[in-house]
Amino acid sequence: MALAGAQKGAGFAETQWLVQRGSQFVQVSELLYRLLEQLDGERTLDKLAAKLTARSPWTISPEQVAQLLEHKLIPLGLVDSQAATAAARSKPRSPLAVNLRIKTIGPRLLEPITGVLQKLYAPTILIPLLALIVVAHAWLYLGRGVGDAVEQLLFHPMLVFAVIGVVLLSALLHEFGHASALRYGGGKVRAIGVGWYLIYPVFFTDTTDAYRLGRWARVRVDVGGFYFHLLAAVAFIALAELLGQPWLAFVTFAINVEVLRQLTLPFIRLDGYWLLADLMGIPDPFSQTRPFLRSLLPGSRPKGTKLPRLRPWAKAAFASYVAVTVPTLCFLLYKAVTKLPDLWSTAWDSFELHKAALTTAFESGDVMRAITSSLEVFITAMPALATGLMVVLLVSWAARNIARRLALPPGSLTPERTETRS
Secondary structure: OEEEEEOOOOOEOOOOEEEEEOOEEEEEOHHHHHHHHHOOOOOOHHHHHHHHHHHOOOOOOHHHHHHHHHHHHOOOOOOOOHHHHHHHHOOOOOOOOOEEEEEEEOHHHHHHHHHHHHHHHOHHHHHHHHHHHHHHHHHHHHHHOOHHHHHHHHHOOOHHHHHHHHHHHHHHHHHHHHHHHHHHOOOOOOEEEEEEEOOEEEEEEEOHHHHHOOHHHHHHHHHHHHHHHHHHHHHHHHHHHHHOOOHHHHHHHHHHHHHHHHHOOOOOOOHHHHHHHHHHOOOOHHHHHHHHHHHHOOOOOOOOOOOOOEOHHHHHHHHHHHHHHHHHHHHHHHHHHHHHHHHHHHHHHHHHHHHHHHHHHHHHOOHHHHHHHHHHHHHHHHHHHHHHHHHHHHHHHHHHHHHHHHHOOOOOOOOOEOOOEO
């Protein structure tokens, strides 16, 4: 455990404080933070109460110190107590988080790379590059166009796989944009890796250390992926012209669609979600929704954790977000579940359609045809497989959450502050 100081640029009316527990950050009140400062494993409750009273605006009794330890810090896993600490750390991962994560690039490799790439955020370099991005895209869409690229793809369908490969590589560069922005702001990147989000595989960057930064430094981390992605798009525009390969311009179009998709879907944990969270000053709104709703209830004793008091503008923004997001996610989940039988039927029909072609290709030794048919079957089956996996993860998460609630004492469930950007 490490004390990380006051939370910067938050939307809370009173300053919140951050404590690092393992790889995660936990948000606590100033009173709890000051108590953690005094804990050394030797001071008695009487001495802790005296220290807190002398060094804070509060008058604290030994009994109150005991209550804070038992009902707040131990359930959060910030003070040792075997059963409660283990339960707090075994909180099941949300199906709206990146699951099945594998960290592939660690700090040892990231630090020298981001040490160089972070220079792209210096204003003297950033501003000209942003201007270049605008000019290049204006030239592509208002002058050059992407008609030739579409025509080349229609006449050479195998180029679609090249487009997919290049787009995936540019997605990895997107993650280096997040990592470099965090490094530029003074944070440390823990890893870049791959995982599974909702119904598709993703790259992710562990930027949890961004919680220590101010609001606008966090915003820079949020949009850093878009910045690097769009720089890659400019490079593909140039390569398309220099090499006479129009299909590379279509890669730029695909990148632009991906950027718009992430920006305009703040209902799931994509970059637009983290951007909105940091603009509101509310860390990870998904994990704060239930505490926020409890804080709106009249009375002072609703079961469970309540969200600290928000600034009026942050409260209005969060209420609007919850009012739109909850119905939207419920609708999307309903559509996913009801469409699952149709998706499985389509996948099976695709397999039946390509089974003969695959058999013929393998018997004749036509490796390319066999690979093409296999990819077509996989692409068709992927939505069904991914949606099925999402439903399984959701049911598993709900079951584990219910079991955990039955096992833990009331009030010990407090949302953790950890994020992974994809």
